[in-house]
Amino acid sequence: MENVLPNEYTGGTLQQTYARLASGRRRPGDSDNYFTINELSYYVLGPTGILYGEAALGKIWKSNAVKTLVTGGAGFIGSHLVERLLNDGHDVTVLDNYSTGRPENLAHVARHPRLHLNPIDITSHEEMCPLFTGVDWVFHLAALADIVPSMQRPMDYHRANVDGSISVMEACRRAGVKRFVYTASSSCYGLPDVYPTPESSPIRPQYPYALTKFLGEQIALHWCQVYGIPVISLRLFNVYGPRSRTSGTYGAVFGVFLAQKLAGKPFTVVGDGEQTRDFTFVTDVVNAFAAAAGSNLSGEIFNVGSGNTHKVNRLVELLGAGEIVHISKRPGEPERTFADTTRIRSALKWAPSVSLERGVEIMLENIDYWRDAPVWDPDSISRATSDWFKYLAK
Secondary structure (H helix, E strand, C coil): CCCCCCCCCCCCCCCHHHHHHHHHCCEECCCCCCCCCHHHHHHHHCCCCCCCCHHHHHHHCCCCCCCEEEEECCCHHHHHHHHHHHCCCEEEECCCCCCCHHHHHHHHHHHCCCEEEEECCCCCCCHHHHHCCCCCCCEEECCCCHHHHHHHHHHHHHHHHHHHHHHHHHHHHHHHHCEEEEEEEEEHHHHCCCCCCCCCCCCCCCHHHHHHHHHHHHHHHHHHHHHHCEEEEEEEECCCCCCCCCCCCCCCCCHHHHHHHCCCCCCCECCCCEEECCCEHHHHHHHHHHHCCCCCCCCEEEECCCCCCHHHHHHHHHHHCCCCCCEEECCCCECCCEECCHHHHHHHHHHHHCHHHHHHHHHHHHHHHCCCCCCCHCCCCCCHHHHHHHHHCC
C-alpha cells in the first residue's frame, strides 16, 4: 500500500506512525486546529478500522476548521454537503427529522468524530436552539419537497418551509451565526419569459411548494436586512445525483427512469420529450454552497445551474431506455429550465464541472440505490398526479 501521509509522519510500524501523528505539531494559540487521537484513529484506520489511502490525509492540520450546521443533512443534497464539509476538515452538526432524509445517506460517515447527528424537527425551536451555540456557518436545506403533496397538504408545507425557516433564522440570530446559506428553488420562476433565466426574473410560483420555498428565501433575506445575519440564497435548478430521493411520491425524472430501467419497464416520457431541463449534478451544487459560505458577500441571490439545458429525450438516450411510453403533459410545468449563471460565476468564481454525460455515467454506476424505489407506469402516474390537473389546469 502506498504511504497516505507525508514522509515526516511515516516509517516504522503503524503504531509508531500513529504516535508521531498524535504528538504532532500544534499551531500556537489555536488548540482546536489539530486532530485529536480519536480523529486520527478515524482518518488513519477509516470508519471500518481498515487502513486505506486518502489523499486528504496529507493535510494533518486543519488550518481553516469551521463549526458548521446543516439542516436536512441526511437528505439527498444535504448528505453530499455534509461529506464535503467533513472532507474539508470542518465540524458538522446535522439536524434532520428524517421525514424526507434517510439515515442510510450518512451511514458511511456516521462514525466520523467531527459529525454530530441530531434527529430533530426544525420547528421544535427551543429544543433546537442550543445546537446553534458556537456555530459559524449554517446551511438550511431542511424542507418538504414535491409538487402534488404540497397541493394536498399546503399547511404542512407552510409549517416546514416557512415556519421552519423562521425558527432556523431566529436560532441563528440568537447564536450570532457568521454565515447563512439558504437553499432556494428555481420553481419560484414558474413559467419564465426569458432563457437563460436571470435572478431578476418575475416570481411566479405555480404551486404551494414553490411558494413556500420562495417565502423561506424572503424570510432569510429579511433577517439579513433587519438583524445583520450574512445571508446568501442559492436557487437550484434540477439537481440530480446519487442518493436522490426514492420516496413513494411521483417526482424527479431520474429516479422514475432508473427504477423503470431496473425493473425492465418502459420509460414514461412526459409529452414528446422535447422539453429541456437544466440538469445540475449534486457535487457542482455542493461546490456552490462551499463558495457561498467562504465568501464575504451578503444579501445576494444566485442561480445554480449546469450552464446548459438538455432534452428529456437526450436523457432517455443516455440512460439506455428500451421501450418508451408517452404520458400527458402537465399544467404549470415549463417547457424549458435554463439558469443564467452569470452572476454566481462572476461573484463567487464558481462554475459547474460535471457534464450530463458524465453525470449519467455516475448515476448508472450507482443504480442499485433505486432498486427498492417505486416503479411507475402510466396508470399509477395518472392517479398520483390527478390533483395536479385538478388544481393547475386552466
